[in-house]
Amino acid sequence: MPSSPLISLRRAAWPILLALVFLLPAAGRAQGNPPRIVESTAESRFPDAVVFRLTAEADAPIEKIWLYYAMQGDISTTRQAVAFTPSRQVSAEYTWDTSRITVPPSSPVLFYWEVRDAEGNLTRSEETVFRYDDSRFEWQELRQDDLVVRWYEGDAAFGQSLFETARQALNRMEQESGRPLDFPVYLVVYPNREDFASWHSYVEEWVGGQAFPPLGVTVEIIAPGDPTDWVQDVIPHEIAHLFFYQAVHGATADWPRWLDEGVAQYYEPGDHARDLALVSAAAKEGNLIPLEILSGSFGSDTGKVYLAYAESLSAVLYMRETWDEASFAAFVAALREGAHLRDAMQTAFGVTWEEFVAGWLTWLGTPATPAPPPTPTPTYVYPTAPSWYTPTPLGETAGLAASPSPEPSSTPRPAVTATPSPEETVPPGGGVTIGAALLFWGCILCGAGLSMLFGAGILFWRWRIRHR
Structure with missing residues (x-):
């Protein structure tokens, strides 16, 4: 006796339900108290580096720590996975190398942490503004x-x-x-x-x-x-x-x-x-x-x-x-x-x-009806300095004139902004932006959902063929 359509559909639905369960984020199954931020600091080693440090604790072993940081005005935030030894009480440290880029003194650096434990509980620290001061001098x-x-x-x-x-x-x-x-x-x-x-x-x-x-x-x-x-x-x-x-x-x-x-x-x-x-x-x-x-x-x-x-x-x-x-x-x-x-x-x-x-x-004092100007085709320059800059060896010095040439200030708009060092630039590098991560997982989930719907359609079509 052929099985009923209802029973066959139930059998076809089981793989779909199991797949959805495994695709659910781990955070959805998290239980217990979230990890706790004990201390979060940043240290200036101007002009070479900023050292970010975190101390955290949790009821379950802490498995993941991410640092998010950006300069004020940046259009994206760098996400950096931080290495540490998993435990219920952990200390983590990350050094942002600025030795090969131009970051001015007293620049505002924005940063925060995310900490996840083995049960999937996630904690995000408050965003902190750190002034990257030149610590070599007594200001x-x-x-x-x-x-x-x-x-x-x-x-x-x-x-x-x-x-x-x-x-x-x-x-x-x-x-x-x-x-x-x-x-x-x-x-x-x-x-x-x-x-x-x-x-x-x-x-x-x-x-x-x-x-x-x-x-x-x-x-x-x-x-x-x-x-x-x-x-x-x-x-x-x-x-x-x-x-x-x-x-x-x-x-x-x-x-x-x-x-x-x-x-x-x-x-x-x-x-x-x-x-x-x-x-x-x-x-x-x-x-x-x-x-x-x-x-x-x-x-x-x-x-x-x-x-x-x-x-x-x-x-x-x-x-x-x-x-x-x-x-x-x-x-x-x-x-x-x-x-x-x-x-x-x-x-x-x-x-x-x-x-x-x-x-x-x-x-x-010239005629008020000038000829129409030519269509402008300027070359826009968006590096960290005007196109006529050439590096000056740091050991060289020069006296300060009252009117430096060819202009009294060197920074045209757009302004000089810090660019992450190669190992931190995304992509490629150790960190990824939040938007990229969301897009990646969104594509994965959408693809999985479409695959399951396609599979259910195939099963239903085969059942219809057998019971005509």
Whole structure:
């Protein structure tokens, strides 16, 4: 007597049910108390390494420990499996090698741990922000709200003068942009080029200051007794890079290079007559570089780099002299909300891009109806330094000029950011990003489910054939 369809379907379902049981995550079968984090620390061995340490305990033997870490502003987090001896009480350690990359002092490093025991219980620690300070020196510090200034050579009066210069610049930027900082900024001051160069993978001889906007850090070479005009120019310049990164930062914000550098120079209190004269002469001779071309790298030709910076400054000066603070604040707000540069100008200033350029040329003393610029085909440079950088041996030093050449700051946007060392880069390497892990297991589960459904269909079809 042939078996009933119901009995056959039950028999066919057993393999599917068993497969689903084995595919369930181990965490779903976990019982008991989760592991407990006893201690979590990070140690600076600047500039060579960060050492992360964990002590944990559990009722069942701890079998897995993962460290998750990233620099502030990174778009992904590195997941690193940490080696240790399984036990109910464990200590684990992982060293992040930074000796071959450029990580500035006082960079914020975000990290947390995951610990899993033999029963599948999982614990995740709270995320910690660790400041990767240069532990080789005895730092002095002044701190107020959203500003921190650190130096190690010079007395309290020297530090106070640095702080006041930075504070005044920030206050002015906040007032004119209509918004405060999103996170604090750090001004870190080295007194000589040798110490400054020691944490770089490369640095040009003329560099006097650098800004790392996603990190909120600017590092500068300023010694007690340096010319006042240099100090009063370089600090506001680099602070402006940090501030306006935060002011306009967004997923679609359009902040071209000429605008970034022009705004930074605008906040320098020094005399810009020489720069404006250079731009006016280039305009009259028909040698201006179209602003559209200056959206990316300024190139490597010294003369063109000087002109690019001078043009950037003059365009921002024209903008600020033509429209009031409220219009400028509206312009910044539109960019932050994701508007394209042209749309932001139309919204805040009431002019098209072509009208803005024509007005700028008239302001320079040239005809207001220039020929259309060529279609820009700049080569965008997104390494950890501009394309004209070449490594400087760390043993070499040079005196600090009041106006380093070819520019007063070395870090154009995008800013210098740390890249994980080869053994930690994902992929390949020991760590994987969370998104990649979820995608992998999602594919496995989906594939298993489809396979089981296909198998059930085959069994049902065979039963139908036998019982026709």
